[in-house]
Structures are given as C-alpha cells and as structure tokens.
Amino acid sequence: MTTDNDVLADFRALSEIGATEAGGVERQAATVNDRLAREWLVDWLRARGFTTRVDRIGNLFGCYEWHPGAPYVLVGSHLDSQPRGGRYDGAYGVLAAAHAACRVHERFAESGDRPAFNVAVVDWFNEEGSRFKPSMMGSAVYTGKMPLHQALAVTDHAGVTVEDALTEIGFLGAEDGPRAAFAAEIHIEQGRILDKEGIQIGLVESTWAAHKYQISVVGEQSHTGSTVMADRQDALLGAARIIVAVRELADRFPEGALHTSAGQLIVHPNSPVVVAREAELHLDLRSSSLDVLHEADEMLNREFAAIEMSTDVRIVKKSAHFWPASEYQPEGVDLARELSGELGLSHRPMQTLAGHDSTNLKDVVPTVMLFVPSVEGISHNEREYTKDEDICTGVDLLTGVVERLCRGDLRQP
The missing domain is CATH 3.40.630.10 (Zn peptidases)
Structure with missing residues (x-):
C-alpha cells in the first residue's frame, strides 16, 4: 500500500x-x-x-x-x-x-x-x-x-x-x-x-457559469509620427478602453456577483513606430447567475459600441467558450x-x-x-x-x- x-x-x-x-x-x-x-x-x-x-x-x-x-x-x-x-x-x-x-x-x-x-x-x-x-x-x-x-x-x-x-x-x-x-x-x-x-x-x-470571448479590435496601420491624431484608427487604444471597461463592469454589480478579466493581448504589427492595425484580446465573464452573465454581456455590447465610435475602430466579438x-x-x-x-x-x-x-x-x-x-x-x-x-x-x-x-x-x- x-x-x-x-x-x-x-x-x-x-x-x-x-x-x-x-x-x-x-x-x-x-x-x-x-x-x-x-x-x-x-x-x-x-x-x-x-x-x-x-x-x-x-x-x-x-x-x-x-x-x-x-x-x-x-x-x-x-x-x-x-x-x-x-x-x-x-x-x-x-x-x-x-x-x-x-x-x-x-x-x-x-x-x-x-x-x-x-x-x-x-x-x-x-x-x-x-x-x-x-x-x-x-x-x-x-x-x-x-x-x-x-x-x-x-x-x-x-x-x-x-x-x-x-x-x-x-x-x-x-x-x-x-x-x-x-x-x-x-x-x-x-x-x-x-x-x-x-x-x-x-x-x-x-x-459558476462562464462566458469567454475572443475579441479582435480592427483599426488601420499608420505612422506614429506623421499621422495626425484625428486621423488615427488605433486598435491598441480601442483594446485599452475595452480592458478598462471590462474591469469596471464588475463594479456595476453587487460585490462578488461578477468576475471579469481581460488577458492575452496580442498587437499587430507590434512595432514602436506603427499605429496598431489590430489587437486581439481574450475576455472572461463569470457568475453564479446566468441572469447576471446575460446582463453583463448586454452592458459590454453597449460599451463596445461607444468605444467603436470614440476611437474609430471596429470590434469583432466571437464566443470562445461557454458553460452554464x-x-x-x-x-x-x-x-x-x-x-x-x-x-x-x-x-x-x-x-x-x-x-x-x-x-x-x-x-x-x-x-x-x-x-x-x-x-x-x-x-x-x-x-x-x-x-x-x-x-x-x-x-x-x-x-x-x-x-x-x-x-x-x-x-x-
């Protein structure tokens, strides 16, 4: 034994x-x-x-x-x-x-x-x-x-x-x-x-229930020096605002009701002198309540629409994994x-x-x-x-x- x-x-x-x-x-x-x-x-x-x-x-x-x-x-x-x-x-x-x-x-x-x-x-x-x-x-x-x-x-x-x-x-x-x-x-x-x-x-x-998403923020590649600020479609800026929005989403629910995270940020082309054309993120929402999860998802979609408007990027959301x-x-x-x-x-x-x-x-x-x-x-x-x-x-x-x-x-x- x-x-x-x-x-x-x-x-x-x-x-x-x-x-x-x-x-x-x-x-x-x-x-x-x-x-x-x-x-x-x-x-x-x-x-x-x-x-x-x-x-x-x-x-x-x-x-x-x-x-x-x-x-x-x-x-x-x-x-x-x-x-x-x-x-x-x-x-x-x-x-x-x-x-x-x-x-x-x-x-x-x-x-x-x-x-x-x-x-x-x-x-x-x-x-x-x-x-x-x-x-x-x-x-x-x-x-x-x-x-x-x-x-x-x-x-x-x-x-x-x-x-x-x-x-x-x-x-x-x-x-x-x-x-x-x-x-x-x-x-x-x-x-x-x-x-x-x-x-x-x-x-x-x-x-708990969990919903994971694969997110692509699509902008347009350009020169960081010569492209004026108003003309930029910066995918990394859009990704940064998503990261903040996802964290703040958890605070809009009672303490402990929702866990959120954003991770695995991949930037293209990831050059110091190029405005990013695309940024990929992995988002994670978890809750013991499917109702909370659905409400959080609706809030997140509204945040995405606002971020697209303010940064002139396009956000593509794909469900990566879900369990109830x-x-x-x-x-x-x-x-x-x-x-x-x-x-x-x-x-x-x-x-x-x-x-x-x-x-x-x-x-x-x-x-x-x-x-x-x-x-x-x-x-x-x-x-x-x-x-x-x-x-x-x-x-x-x-x-x-x-x-x-x-x-x-x-x-x-």
Missing part, C-alpha cells in the same frame, strides 16, 4: 519536470515538458500493473481492468500548466488519482473482491487552454462537447496545430478512451475559503460527505468558480469533485502552495471515493 511519504516523494519528483527557479512549473500543453511529465506518469503506472492508452485528442489513461468490457471509474485531472504556473494546479489531482487507484487495486487484491467497475487514471489534455484555446479541450472532446476535428485543427500563436503538436510529442492516439461509468477529480481550491476557515475538504456542489452554472450530482456529494465523516475530516459544501475537467464529465456521468486548501488562495502563480498534510488527506479521501465508485455504491442514472 502506498504511503504518505510515497505520495510526497512522487509529487516532488513530478514537480521537477519543467520546474522554474521561483518554485513553479512550465508545462504548457503538448510541449516537451508536458511530454516528459506524461512519460513519467506512464512509467509510474506501468510499474504498478496499469496498462496505458491515449485517445485521439491526447487524453492519457492508465487502466486497471477487473471486468473486461465493463465501464470505468475515471479519476484524474491534468498535468499541463499555465506559463510559469504553480506545481499543484492539476498535477496534484493526477498524482492523487494515481495513488488512489493504486491503493484501491491493492485493497481489492487483498480482499479478493471484484468490483463492479474498472478504474482508469486520467491526464486530460490541455485543461489550461494557455497554448491552445479553449481550455478543458481533452475532456470536452471526450464528452462530445467539442468535435474532434475542430480540436485537432486549433492552432497556437506560432501556427502549430493541436494535431501536429501531439504528433510531435508522441501523444496523438488512434483509439477512443475507455467508457465511463463515473468520474472523480480532486483539485486545490484556488481560492482562500478552506484555508481561511481551517477546513480540510471542500465538497463541490455546483459550478450547473450542479454536481447530489448523490456524489453525499458520498464524499459520508466518507469525510468516517475519516474525521472537516468539510463544507462549495461552488467552483474555476472550470475543471469534471465540469464536462458531470454532464455525462455522475461525478464527484473535491477540493483541498490553497494557502492564501494563490493559483496560476509560482507561489501556489498546499500543505503536505492536506495533500495526503486528499489522497485518503479520494481513495475512499474511488473504492466506493468501483463497488457501484453510487446510483447510476
């Missing part, structure tokens, strides 16, 4: 892959460091009796089969990171899944029981969406929310397609992933509620609550403001989502940190959840 020391040693080893000087990791999807992390996981799984397979969108599965042909409990998260991201986001969930599945395998071997369902550890491809948009791509394709051909054709800023990038690192599979009966994921909270309240486990009951506010199956929440009580763990119900692969999985199979604390709520940052005892506690609880799911203790729809 794997121990807490094994978990921590493996986490340290995994964190060395793509490690940054400030204590984070750099493992964007389908890069060399992503490949190295995946190869490390493949070796770990195979050494413990799991078979590995990769599907057509690059999702990596480590499978243990008790009943040939039976569906699987899928448990995992993602190994890819943000640029100069944290060690824990995603990777902890994959490692916890690997240890939980290994422990469950050993428990059934010792007892001689044969569970109703098989188990598979999963590293979902491109959860972060930093190199290739949208985020949660691998799980979206697996669950049928995004067509495979569309995902494979997505390009990064250098023009490299997902298909070519996966081929380059040797993780473009030629088969379907295993059929799911249930799913589970554990993740750092990426917020400060659990840390602030001194609670060990978050039982995720529901998700929705609930996880209450039976899964109840199961996790019961097991938390048996282990003597403090716990509380929670919403997830961030998207996770389980956000997609819960729409097709009963899914359990768990949080462990994030110190000070820091995430997508090299200073991201979760205490060792919380790492190990999460693995203990996830092990119980996976065992019960494999036994078929959670009702299927």
